[in-house]
Amino acid sequence: MRAKPRYQELKEMIVRQISSGRLKPHDRVPSENELVESAGVSRMTANRALRELTDEGYVERVAGLGTFVADPKAASHLLEVKSIAAEIESRGHRHTARVISLKKEPADADQARALDLARRTPVFRVLLVHFENGLPIQLEDRSILPEFAPEFLLQDFTLVTPSEYLSDIAPLQEAEHVVRATRAPAEVREALDMERDEPCLLVVRRTWARGRPVTYGRLYHPGSRFELTGHFAPPGVRPTAPQPGLEQKP
Amino acid sequence: MRAKPRYQELKEMIVRQISSGRLKPHDRVPSENELVESAGVSRMTANRALRELTDEGYVERVAGLGTFVADPKAASHLLEVKSIAAEIESRGHRHTARVISLKKEPADADQARALDLARRTPVFRVLLVHFENGLPIQLEDRSILPEFAPEFLLQDFTLVTPSEYLSDIAPLQEAEHVVRATRAPAEVREALDMERDEPCLLVVRRTWARGRPVTYGRLYHPGSRFELTGHFAPPGVRPTAPQPGLEQKP
DNA sequence: TGGTCTAGGCTGTATATACAACCTCCCGGA
DNA sequence: TCCGGGAGGTTGTATATACAGCCTAGACCA
Numbered sequence: 259m260r261a262k263p264r265y266q267e268l269k270e271m272i273v274r275q276i277s278s279g280r281l282k283p284h285d286r287v288p289s290e291n292e293l294v295e296s297a298g299v300s301r302m303t304a305n306r307a308l309r310e311l312t313d314e315g316y317v318e319r320v321a322g323l324g325t326f327v328a329d330p331k332a333a334s335h336l337l338e339v340k341s342i343a344a345e346i347e348s349r350g351h352r353h354t355a356r357v358i359s360l361k362k363e364p365a366d367a368d369q370a371r372a373l374d375l376a377r378r379t380p381v382f383r384v385l386l387v388h389f390e391n392g393l394p395i396q397l398e399d400r401s402i403l404p405e406f407a408p409e410f411l412l413q414d415f416t417l418v419t420p421s422e423y424l425s426d427i428a429p430l431q432e433a434e435h436v437v438r439a440t441r442a443p444a445e446v447r448e449a450l451d452m453e454r455d456e457p458c459l460l461v462v463r464r465t466w467a468r469g470r471p472v473t474y475g476r477l478y479h480p481g482s483r484f485e486l487t488g489h490f491a492p493p494g495v496r497p498t499a500p501q502p503g504l505e506q507k508p
Numbered sequence: 509m510r511a512k513p514r515y516q517e518l519k520e521m522i523v524r525q526i527s528s529g530r531l532k533p534h535d536r537v538p539s540e541n542e543l544v545e546s547a548g549v550s551r552m553t554a555n556r557a558l559r560e561l562t563d564e565g566y567v568e569r570v571a572g573l574g575t576f577v578a579d580p581k582a583a584s585h586l587l588e589v590k591s592i593a594a595e596i597e598s599r600g601h602r603h604t605a606r607v608i609s610l611k612k613e614p615a616d617a618d619q620a621r622a623l624d625l626a627r628r629t630p631v632f633r634v635l636l637v638h639f640e641n642g643l644p645i646q647l648e649d650r651s652i653l654p655e656f657a658p659e660f661l662l663q664d665f666t667l668v669t670p671s672e673y674l675s676d677i678a679p680l681q682e683a684e685h686v687v688r689a690t691r692a693p694a695e696v697r698e699a700l701d702m703e704r705d706e707p708c709l710l711v712v713r714r715t716w717a718r719g720r721p722v723t724y725g726r727l728y729h730p731g732s733r734f735e736l737t738g739h740f741a742p743p744g745v746r747p748t749a750p751q752p753g754l755e756q757k758p
Numbered sequence: 759t760g761g762t763c764t765a766g767g768c769t770g771t772a773t774a775t776a777c778a779a780c781c782t783c784c785c786g787g788a
Numbered sequence: 789t790c791c792g793g794g795a796g797g798t799t800g801t802a803t804a805t806a807c808a809g810c811c812t813a814g815a816c817c818a
Contacts, residue, residue, distance in 0.1 A: 263800080263801060264801080264802075265801080265802090281601065289767080289768060289769085290768075290769070291767085291768080298801085299802080300802065301803090301804085302802075302803070302804085302805095302807095303801085303803080305770080305771095306789065306801095306802095308769090309769095309770090313563070319768090319769060319770090320768085320769075320810080320811080320812045321768065321769040321770065321810045321811075322767075322768055322769065322809075322810035322811030322812075323768065323769080323808065323810080323811055323812080324767090324768065324769085324811095325768090325769085344773080359786090376814060380733075394698055407536075423561070429610065435736075436734045436735050437709070437735060437736040438602060438709065438731060438734075438736075439688075439689035439690075439707035439708055439709035439710075439729070439731030440707055441707055441731075455705040457689035457690055457691055457707035457708065457731065458689055458707065459687070459688065459689035459709075481688060481689030481690055481691075481707065484688075485686050485687060485688045486687040486688075493813085513770080513771060513772085514772075515771080515772085534769085539797080539799085539815075540796085540798075540799075541798080549772080549773085550772060550773040550774065551773090551774085551775095552772075552773065552775095553771085553772060553773075554773095555772095555799080555800080558799090559799095561801090562767080569799060570780085570781075571779065571780045571781075571798065571799040571800065572779075572781030572782075572798055572799065573780080573781055573782080573797090573798065573799080574781095574797090574798060574799080575798085600817075605800080614775035617816095657800090666812060703813085742811090759795090759818100760814105760817100760818090761806095761814085761816105761817090761818085762813080762816080762817080762818095763794100763814105763816075763817095764792105764803105764807105764813105764814090764816090765809095765813095765814090766811105766812095766813095767798095767806105767811090767812090767813105768809100768810080769808105769809085769810080769811100770794100770800090770808080770809080771805105771806100771807085771808080771809100772805100772806080772807085773801100773804105773805085773806085774803105774804090774805090775803085776802080776803080777800105777801085777802085777813080778799100778800080778801080779798100779799085779800075779801100780797105780798080780799075780800095780803105781796105781799100782795105782796095782797090782798105782813080783794105783795090784793105784794095784795090785792105785793090785794085785795100786791105786792090786793090786794100787790105787791090787792085787793100788790085788791080788792100
């Protein structure tokens with residue numbers, strides 16, 4: 259058998275064209291029959307490639323019409339890799355950030371466990387507050403394996419959020435999340451301008467690359483000013499999306 | 509063409525067997541050839557059904573060996589359709605439930621908005637508490653469109669959770685979630701045996717069928733005894749999932 | 759001009775067939 | 789006893805073929 263299945267090669271070829279920008283959202287992707295011609299595969303193989311790309315959110319297909327590059331937003335899922343800045347701006351609000359600290363420091367017990375390191379191994383760590391229209395909305399406490407992002411300490415995180423920077427240098431990662439309601443520690447409460455005993459939504463997030471954890475973040479949100487939302491369409495429910503603004507085709 | 513594709517019927521049949529418990533984790537699922545015999549489909553159709561169930565995390569396949577029901581945790585995406593009872597049991601703990609109320613009542617403003625109904629339209633509503641090893645872990649306040657589940661009031665929800673019952677009568681739905689950290693209302697605090705000012709994780713969930721919302725639930729969890737976890741692998745990262753235990757509580 | 763109908767392209771599904779790769783188990787030979 | 793080598797079942801992939809259903813553009817007719 260081939261090293262890579264042909265439907266997989268087809269998928270990767272198309273994804274390359276999308277992520278390189280040669281194919282833009284709403285552009286037409288070659289039809290199954292065109293792929294049969296150009297790639298020399300059977301139509302069922304082309305169909306599988308395009309169908310899986312549909313499931314993965316890269317393209318949308320309309321029977322009778324064709325296959326089109328999907329709008330990036332359609333691909334996003336609750337807690338998916340998505341920057342809080344983009345979210346705030348997509349609400350039409352203004353995002354700003356303030357860096358509290360940004361330095362290399364020895365891992366504490368928590369970081370060491372999360373990143374699978376020995377205690378006191380040096381890690382990069384940034385603490386910053388995100389504001390929505392001037393209101394503090396998230397305290398981000400993030401640690402990164404230095405060898406994964408050597409330039410990390412040189413970034414200006416008031417311009418590019420850590421998530422954006424990291425997803426730039428390694429776009430496809432795996433992530434693990436834990437969501438909890440907690441009482442915020444005093445310093446968090448202070449940074450976020452929260453009332454005493456105000457509930458706090460804590461999202462703990464780890465991302466992997468090459469089989470090992472490389473970043474670890476604790477994201478604190480004031481309960482009264484923040485919520486996580488998401489839409490989930492399980493298997494087979496293809497047409498999808500009751501969601502209020504349904505998007506249409508050009 | 510058939511109302512439902514045959515591969516879809518096959519998938520639903522197998523999912524029903526899994527979610528009803530007739531097939532347990534690690535049990536063997538009928539092979540492609542057995543499905544060819546028993547369901548009267550071609551092997552490619554059986555292959556597609558099983559392959560998609562693999563992608564969706566319901567089953568795992570090993571070439572040369574067979575197809576097996578996946579370990580539930582591997583299947584679960586954060587906030588996916590999954591019964592809390594199954595989750596508790598997958599941790600090796602004991603799940604029990606107590607029904608506080610179960611009746612038909614006119615929709616209040618909140619329910620009417622969520623289910624897209626006129627106020628005072630009758631809906632079915634159940635209030636129940638879920639326990640993990642005797643500890644209250646979730647207060648479920650769920651409303652259902654009567655025409656969607658006419659037998660709803662006749663169920664014994666100490667035996668089958670509303671989620672399980674609903675996913676039995678319509679396995680594949682779309683869902684929308686909102687997660688918040690809140691202060692629990694007094695009656696919730698009492699039902700869950702929570703301290704005053706203890707943070708509360710609230711998951712609001714709506715599910716759709718045939719293009720309209722059919723169920724609306726508010727799930728309250730004591731912040732000190734509950735967390736949501738999830739693993740996310742973006743498109744193309746198929747092998748997935750390190751996921752060592754990051755499951756314990758402060 | 760304006761409405762209707764159809765041809766043709768496209769996706770969606772289903773089947774039969776074929777071969778490769780993998781795994782377990784059992785049998786036979788050293 | 790131990791080891792090697794198949795046999796047979798299972799998944800993974802690829803192809804050719806067929807038909808149903810959707811959509812648009814353009815031909816056709818009133």
